[in-house]
Amino acid sequence: xxxxxxxxxxxxxxxxxxxxxxxxxxxxxxxxxxxxxxxxxxxxxxxxxxxxxxxxxxxxxxxxxxxxxxxxxxxxxxxxxxxxxxxxxxxxxxxxxxxxxxxxxxxxxxxxxxxxxxxxxxxxxxxxxxxxxxxxxxxxxxxxxxxxxxxxxxxxxxxxxxxxxxxxxxxxxxxxxxxxxxxxxxxxxxxxxxxxxxxxxxxxxxxxxxxxxxx
Numbered sequence: 001x002x003x004x005x006x007x008x009x010x011x012x013x014x015x016x017x018x019x020x021x022x023x024x025x026x027x028x029x030x031x032x033x034x035x036x037x038x039x040x041x042x043x044x045x046x047x048x049x050x051x052x053x054x055x056x057x058x059x060x061x062x063x064x065x066x067x068x069x070x071x072x073x074x075x076x077x078x079x080x081x082x083x084x085x086x087x088x089x090x091x092x093x094x095x096x097x098x099x100x101x102x103x104x105x106x107x108x109x110x111x112x113x114x115x116x117x118x119x120x121x122x123x124x125x126x127x128x129x130x131x132x133x134x135x136x137x138x139x140x141x142x143x144x145x146x147x148x149x150x151x152x153x154x155x156x157x158x159x160x161x162x163x164x165x166x167x168x169x170x171x172x173x174x175x176x177x178x179x180x181x182x183x184x185x186x187x188x189x190x191x192x193x194x195x196x197x198x199x200x201x202x203x204x205x206x207x208x209x210x211x212x213x214x215x
């Protein structure tokens with residue numbers, strides 16, 4: 001009926017499109033955060049795995065053994081535990097950012113803003129608060145990661161792996177963590193845009209409700 005058509009029309013609006021972009025950004029933040037966390041398994045002798053791992057590091061590579069292998073595993077586990085709280089916090093934030101636009105899409109599809117226009121002002125306020133809060137959250141995320149990478153655990157781990165010819169264990173931000181930071185910045189801009197669109201839609205709804213009803 002006409003009610004279902006009006007509900008579906010919302011999904012074609014610029015505000016709905018912006019909210020769907022926010023959903024996508026939140027999913028990507030979750031993925032990047034999980035990649036940043038890594039695995040708790042510790043060191044595994046890559047030559048023993050065979051296949052591409054063996055040939056990537058060279059057939060003659062002997063790998064770790066004895067006390068060095070145990071030390072590498074200990075450092076891996078300690079490094080993982082240092083990063084785990086940061087990654088978990090980022091994943092929780094990403095999950096909240098995923099739920100928030102989904103709820104707003106559902107509310108708008110159910111036409112709550114039409115029956116209660118003040119909801120759009122509440123939505124605008126929430127968007128502004130989240131956008132402003134994203135800045136210190138990103139600072140905490142990156143600052144905490146850099147503290148882990150500057151720790152003695154990471155430095156010793158890096159030196160131990162480099163002594164055996166391994167690459168990719170540097171004490172610096174990797175691609176997924178940088179991507180999470182950039183996605184957070186993009187999300188903050190999307191929230192500010194959604195706040196502006198909510199104000200615009202509030203004015204539109206307010207004007208339409210002031211017009212006389214034509215039967």
